[in-house]
Amino acid sequence: MPACLICEEPFQPFMSFGRMPIANGFLTEAQFPQEFFDELTVGACPRCSMVQLGRILPPEQLFHENYAYFSSISTRMTEHFRRFAEWVSGSFLTGKDPFVVEIGSNDGIMLQNFAKSGMRHLGVEPSANVAQAAQARGVRTVCRFFDEKAGREIRGEHGAAQAVLGANVICHLPNINSVVRGVLELLDDRGVFVFEEPYLGDIVEKTSYDQIYDEHYLYYALGSLDRLFARHGMEVVDVVPQQVHGGSMRYVAARRGAWPVRESVVRQRAHEEALGLAHPGTYLRLRARIEESRRKLAALLRDLKGAGKTVAGYGATSKSTTVTNYCGIGPDLVAYISDTTPGKQGRFSPGVHIPVVPYERFQESPPDYALLFAWNHGAEIVEKEAGFRARGGKFLVYVPEVGVLE
Ligand code: SAH
Ligand code: TYD
Secondary structure: OOEOOOOOOEOOEEEEEEEEEOOOOOEOHHHHHHOOEEEEEEEEOOOOOOEEEOOOOOHHHHOOOOOOOOHHHOHHHHHHHHHHHHHHHHHHOOOOOOEEEEEOOOOOOOHHHHHHOOOEEEEEOOOHHHHHHHHHOOOOEEOOOOOHHHHHHHHHHHOOEEEEEEEOOHHHOOOHHHHHHHHHHHEEEEEEEEEEEEOHHHHHHHOOHHHOOOOOOEEOOHHHHHHHHHOOOEEEEEEEEEOHHHOEEEEEEEEOOOOOOOHHHHHHHHHHHHHOOOOHHHHHHHHHHHHHHHHHHHHHHHHHHHOOOOEEEEOOOHHHHHHHHHHOOOOOOOOOEEEOOOOOOOOEOOOOOOEEEEHHHHHHOOOOEEEEOOHHHHHHHHHHOHHHHHOOOEEEEOOOOOEEOO
């Protein structure tokens, strides 16, 4: 039985997605024979209720010099992080000569805003290619994994930080207790840890099971974070729901008593109680809805194929690896996946090996149906593809329900 990453209690996974390749492991044909597969299971800890993967891969296998995801591909996310930085500055960095650190700063999408205003900042980013992209745009970045030792060493070199930030990265950190100790090493007495991650409540409410893949070890909710931070003498003092990435939550945590706990935290606890996030039955019902979603999506794609329609994927997301492999969707059902990221183009999707092609191919010969794998950027994409729809093209979606987008 796997042991909880927070409190080490053994737990029983509530579901298996079967054999899965590396979610972001877009590969060449020559690499097919060596492709790595592993069973993907997910469970909830009976003691602290943290939802998490049943098996952890070594971080170096996922985050390296060929990391496929460059944050700045999305204009909406660039704008989102500009506002995130502004909010942090206005709320927490008003003192003299503040210092801000970001864990998993990627290509500098957030920190560039602090760099532009001349604020002392440091990104901690282990994937060398994205770290270099950040340095190239003037964002100070160290290429390493963040943990307790990193926190201590950064403080030794630069002094205490007033804010440690993270976005879509704290869910990637299996050594979460060491990371929180590192954050404590780094923060001054009133310093804040502000991070934003896919929200478990949204996964449960929208059946967005494609958020479950190898890089996302932990599926946070306020309830489980309360228990995590209690172990370290910290507490959550604010929560702010976010629309991005299909439903995220921004959390502000600090040393216990350093900041007043806002009303938002009390309200969110009540919401989670109503959703049943700490009850095992919630996850058994989620599993049933995931299985139903798989049946419907596979049937819809088979029907379209039978009717002679062409289908292409839109966005070679990590999330799509869970969907395509779990639902058995290969190139016979989805001819290709269009993606704007140069590093993914010309490669094949993990496991099911659907060719990933440049966006220009989608523009030149659009399919009848585009399966919206990048549904988390849905608003941006639907706006951009008004022409595709005007000419009769349709988007297929599977979150929150399988169907054709109206
Ligand atoms: N914050 C960005 C990037 C998210 S992707 C955004 O929201 O768009 C997650 C990033 O975290 C990757 O760039 C990955 O290399 C980095 N990462 C993974 N493990 C890490 C660790 N232990 N410490 C710091 N960064 C890490
Ligand atoms: P992302 O949102 O990071 O999803 P995940 O975390 O599951 O990998 O990835 C979005 C992908 O979609 C990325 O590879 C770029 C692609 N994309 C497009 O091809 N066109 C677009 O207009 C947008 C917004 C994204």
